[in-house]
Amino acid sequence: MSTNDIPDLPTEITPQSQDFGRWYLDVVRRAELADYSPVKGCMVIRPYGYAIWELMQQALDRRFKATGHVNAYFPLFIPESLLMKESEHVEGFAPQVAWVTHGGNDKLEERLAVRPTSETIIGTMYAKWIQSWRDLPILINQWANVVRWEKVTRLFLRTTEFLWQEGHTAHETAEEAEEETRRMLAVYKDFAEAELAMPVIDGQKTDSEKFAGADRTYSIEALVRDGRALQAGTSHNLGQNFAKVFDIKFQARDKSVQFVYGTSWGVSTRMIGGVIMTHGDDGGLILPPRVAPYQVVIIPIPRGNWREEVLPKAEAIRDDLVARGMRVKIDDRESQTPGWKYNEWEMRGVPLRLEIGPKDIQKSQVVLARRDTREKSFVPMDGLPVHVEQMLAAIQQALYARALAFRTEHTSETDSYNLFKQTMEGRPGFVVSPWCGSAQCETEIKNETQATIRNIPFTSPPPIGKKCLKCGGDAVATAWFAKSY
Numbered sequence: 001m002s003t004n005d006i007p008d009l010p011t012e013i014t015p016q017s018q019d020f021g022r023w024y025l026d027v028v029r030r031a032e033l034a035d036y037s038p039v040k041g042c043m044v045i046r047p048y049g050y051a052i053w054e055l056m057q058q059a060l061d062r063r064f065k066a067t068g069h070v071n072a073y074f075p076l077f078i079p080e081s082l083l084m085k086e087s088e089h090v091e092g093f094a095p096q097v098a099w100v101t102h103g104g105n106d107k108l109e110e111r112l113a114v115r116p117t118s119e120t121i122i123g124t125m126y127a128k129w130i131q132s133w134r135d136l137p138i139l140i141n142q143w144a145n146v147v148r149w150e151k152v153t154r155l156f157l158r159t160t161e162f163l164w165q166e167g168h169t170a171h172e173t174a175e176e177a178e179e180e181t182r183r184m185l186a187v188y189k190d191f192a193e194a195e196l197a198m199p200v201i202d203g204q205k206t207d208s209e210k211f212a213g214a215d216r217t218y219s220i221e222a223l224v225r226d227g228r229a230l231q232a233g234t235s236h237n238l239g240q241n242f243a244k245v246f247d248i249k250f251q252a253r254d255k256s257v258q259f260v261y262g263t264s265w266g267v268s269t270r271m272i273g274g275v276i277m278t279h280g281d282d283g284g285l286i287l288p289p290r291v292a293p294y295q296v297v298i299i300p301i302p303r304g305n306w307r308e309e310v311l312p313k314a315e316a317i318r319d320d321l322v323a324r325g326m327r328v329k330i331d332d333r334e335s336q337t338p339g340w341k342y343n344e345w346e347m348r349g350v351p352l353r354l355e356i357g358p359k360d361i362q363k364s365q366v367v368l369a370r371r372d373t374r375e376k377s378f379v380p381m382d383g384l385p386v387h388v389e390q391m392l393a394a395i396q397q398a399l400y401a402r403a404l405a406f407r408t409e410h411t412s413e414t415d416s417y418n419l420f421k422q423t424m425e426g427r428p429g430f431v432v433s434p435w436c437g438s439a440q441c442e443t444e445i446k447n448e449t450q451a452t453i454r455n456i457p458f459t460s461p462p463p464i465g466k467k468c469l470k471c472g473g474d475a476v477a478t479a480w481f482a483k484s485y
Contacts, residue, residue: 009030012026013030013284016225016282024154024273025155027280030347031284031349032049033049033156033272033285043159048293049272052275052287052292052293053272055290055293056271057143060267061141061143063191064187067187068139069139071141071142073142074121076115076145077100077112077115078114078118079110080099080110082120082121086119089120089213089242092211092213093116093212095149098113098116098147098149098160115144115145115146117146118144120246122140122168123168126168126260127248131251132250133172137169137176137180138170139167140167140169141166141167141168142167142168143163144164144166145162146166156272157230157270162270163269165266166264167266170261170262172261177237177262177263178237181216181237181265185202185220185235188235188267191267193400195288195290196271196290197400198222198232198275198278200220200221200233201221201455201457202220202221202458203219203456203459203480204455204458207439208439208442208443209452209455211236215237215238215241217234218455219231219233219234219235221454223406225277226277228485229454229483229484231454232267232274234267235263235265236263237263238261240260241262243260243262244259248262275287278403279349279372279403284346284347285347285349287351288351289351289392289395292327292349294329294350295326295327295328296350296353296392297328297329297330297331298330298356299355300330300332301357302334309358310356313361315330317366317384324385326388349371350371351392352368355367355368364380364382365378366378370395407429410428410430411432412430413431413432414431414432415433416469420449421448421449430481431451432478432479432481433479433481434468434469434479435470435475436473437476438468438471441471452482454480455479460477460479460480462478463475463476
C-alpha cells in the first residue's frame, strides 16, 4: 500500500446493521486506535489504542508474575536451519514466513526468518540452559512483535505484524506441563472476563485446529456482536515434540536422562479488536473501565467566568479522582462546544462523563453520564469519588452481563444438519452439536457452511447416545461451532 492508497479518516460511523465490517473499521479509525500504514498489511497503533494495550499488558503481566513467570527477550530473527528442524511446525507456518536474505548489500549465507513465533529459537536456548531436574521448571514469558505474512488483513484482528506475549515453559513431567497449559488458559479466561468484560468459552481445539507441533491446544473463544466467534487466546501442550527436536534433555532425579515437557501460550493485540466488537454500538466504542485510557472525562461548561469559577473546581475533582487511582481527562478546549465533546468522548468509549457548570457549583453537584446506558444522574459533590468508583464498577459488571446475555441469546443446540446449515446463515452465533471426531466430517462442515469447531468446552456433557450431525455415526464430543474471524 502506498501513502496515496491510505483511505481518508471516516467522518461518520457506519451503523452495525448496515455493514458490521465497515462499522468496525470506522470505529478503529475515528476513535484514533490505529490507522493504515504505508507497509502493506501493517498498522500504526495510535497513542489511544496503545494505551489500551498497555493496560492489557499490565493486567496480564501481574497475573503471569503471580503464577511464577518471569520476562525475557529473544531475537527477532530465526536461522532457517532452526525453523526447519520441526517438520509439522514448519509446515504450519511456511506460507506466512517473511525471510531476510541480505544484510546491507551482502547476501546472507543462511536465510533468517522474521519471528512468526519463537518455539524454535527458545528451544535452542533451553537446550543450553537445562542440565538437571534442578533447573526445572523454566517459566519464561516474552513481550514481542511477530510477523506473519497475511493475505487478507484487518486492523487489530489480522495484520502482518502484531504485538503479543508468548510464554514458553519447560517441565520435568507430562503432568506438570498439562497443569501449566490449563493454568495459563485459566489466566487468560480470568483476564478476558474480569478486565475486558468479555465472556469466553474455554476448551480444547480439535486436532485439525491445534497449533502446529503441539500435542494439544486449548483456547478461549468469544462471541462478538455480528454473531461470529473470535479466538481470544491459546495455550499449547507441546509434549516432548520440541524437546526431542532441539535436544532439550536433563538428568532426572533417578539419574536417567530424559527430555523435558514443554508448553507455549499467547494472546495478542487482536484482543483490542475483540473488545471493540464485543461492546461497541452505533455511537462508536464502549470501553470497559478497567482498560479505558480515560475512565472519566470531565467537561466544564463554558458559561460566564468559567475559567476562574468552573475550571478550578473541575481540576480539584480530577485531583481527588486521580488520588484514588482513577484515570481522568479534563477537556477544557475552547475550540469545541460541550455537545461536540459529548459526542466525541462517547464515540471514543470513555465509560463515564462528568459535566460541571456554574449552576452545578451553586447546587454543589455534578452530572454523570454513563457510556453504556447513556443514563444521566445528578450526584452531590460530597462523597463524589466513592460514587464514581462505584459507578465504574457497575459499568464493568453491566458490560459483562450484557455480553453474556448476548452470547446466551445467540447460542443454539441441534443434531439436525439441515437446521445447522440454516442457523449458520446470517449472524448465527454458537451452534452446539454432537460430532463423531472425524476430521473428514469437520472439513465437510467447514466447506459447506464456513463454520468451524471453535473448541470442545471443558464443561461439555458427553454425547451419550447421540449421533454426529454430519455423518450419523456415534458422537464422541459435544462441539461448539461458529463462523469466525
